Amino acid sequence: MAEEHRVVQVSVDPGTRRNTVRYNTECGYFFYKKEQRGDVLRLECNRRKQGCPCKIYMRDGIFMQHGEHNHENEVEEQNRALAVRECEIIAGDPQFRRLVPKQIVEEARRRHPDVVIACNAAVEKRIQRAKRARQPPTPNSVDEMLASMENRPDYTRTINGEQFFHGSVYSDHEDENIRRTHRRRLQQETPKVKRAINQLYAYWTSYWLETIGPKRFSCYGRSNRTSNLAEAWHRWFNAKCIHAYLNPYDFDDELKDTEESKRRDYQAAARGLQVGRQTSAKQRSCDRRFAEDARQFAAGNISLRDFLERSRPVFQIRQHGDRDEGEQ
Ligand SMILES: [Zn+2]
Ligand SMILES: [Zn+2]
Structure with missing residues (x-):
């Protein structure tokens, strides 16, 4: 009985294991290389161990199948x-x-x-x-990280291939009522915690406000200060970074994404679009009054004590005699 020979169409694909090649026939069978003999590449069916006698010989790019499979195809x-x-x-x-x-x-x-x-x-x-x-290999030290980043400049640049932003940003709407929020949280604490906070507050007012004085620690008017905007940004960025298998290069990718996002926000703001939540009218009038008091203080028209007294609402510092804001 003559053995059946026929030409088959074969695609060469990566195998399951690394650096292996798999030959897939158009009818859904797999072959692996057996040997190269002269100019003939010999392949055998991947079910050879289950007794399949089918082979393919390839010469000059033509795949010729010898024999028939003893099993269904593997589409x-x-x-x-x-x-x-x-x-x-x-x-x-x-x-x-x-x-x-x-x-x-x-x-x-x-x-x-x-x-x-x-x-x-x-x-x-x-x-x-x-x-x-x-990604480059995961580094074990900062030095290693820096060295491999030198070889991969895309990790030191923004998505647009530019420098990351260096500078300060400001927000004109910090309208969360910090005092109310924290007072509500404090009310839920144990008496022990409340006592400790009272002691801390007494220390803060007597030592930091009276002995040291706000001049030493207030960052009003300075170009670099922490604001709710920066805190909100860090919360947002941290949340973005919490995902599986985070490595330093993922962190870098996240930085690039956020840089791009903020650049777009800035673009939108520069064209007069509102970015984020709207500042409340109450907040704006509060800001105006504070700016006016600051001018009066700088001009020597009011004392430091008067200025601090007037600006208390801005920082939501509560003192004895303040009326409760009617919560709970
Ligand atoms: Zn043959
Ligand atoms: Zn087979």
């Missing part, structure tokens, strides 16, 4: 391999860096709805490998 397996490669593509894409392996598999499932794929240890390992391949 399903082929599709699964395709979906796993999709996982690797997603894992290597910076815009998906916040996804954990399970979410990456979900994304691959959305892209290949008919494919059966699961997030198991093997798939997870390939996802981690693809993610690491996108």
Whole structure:
């Protein structure tokens, strides 16, 4: 009986293990390289151990199949391999860096709805490998980090390839009522904590306000001061950075994203668009009064004590005799 020979279409794809190559026939069978003999590449079916006698010989780019398979084709397996490669593509894409392996598999499932794929240890390992391949090796010290960043200038630049912003920013709307919020929180504490806070407050008013004086620690009018805006930004940035397997390069990517986001905000503000919440009318009139008192104090028209007394509402400092704001 003559052995059947026929030409088959073959695509060459990366194998499941690293640095391996898999030959997929158009009818859904897998072959692996057996040997190269002269100008002939010999492949054997991946089910050879289960007794499949099928072989492929390749010469001059023509794949010739010898024999028939003793099993069904592996289209399903082929599709699964395709979906796993999709996982690797997603894992290597910076815009998906916040996804954990399970979410990456979900994304691959959305892209290949008919494919059966699961997030198991093997798939997870390939996802981690693809993610690491996108970035330089994870450094063990700051020096190592700096050295590898020198070789990868994209980690020292913004998304637009520019310098990161250096400077100070200000907000004209810090309209949260700090005093009310903190008083409410303090009310929920134990008597012991309340006593301790009272002691701290007594120390603060007698030592810092009276002995040291606000001149030494107030940052009014200074170019660098902490404001609610900066605190809010840090809260926002921290929340962004909490995702799986964060390494210094992810941190750098987050910095680049936030730089870009703030640059766009600034652009919008420069064109007269309102960015963020609106300043309340009450807050604006409060700011105006404070600025006027500061001018009067600087001109020597009012004493420091008067100035502090008048500006108390701005900092929401409560003293005996203040009326309660009617809460609870
Ligand atoms: Zn033959
Ligand atoms: Zn076979």
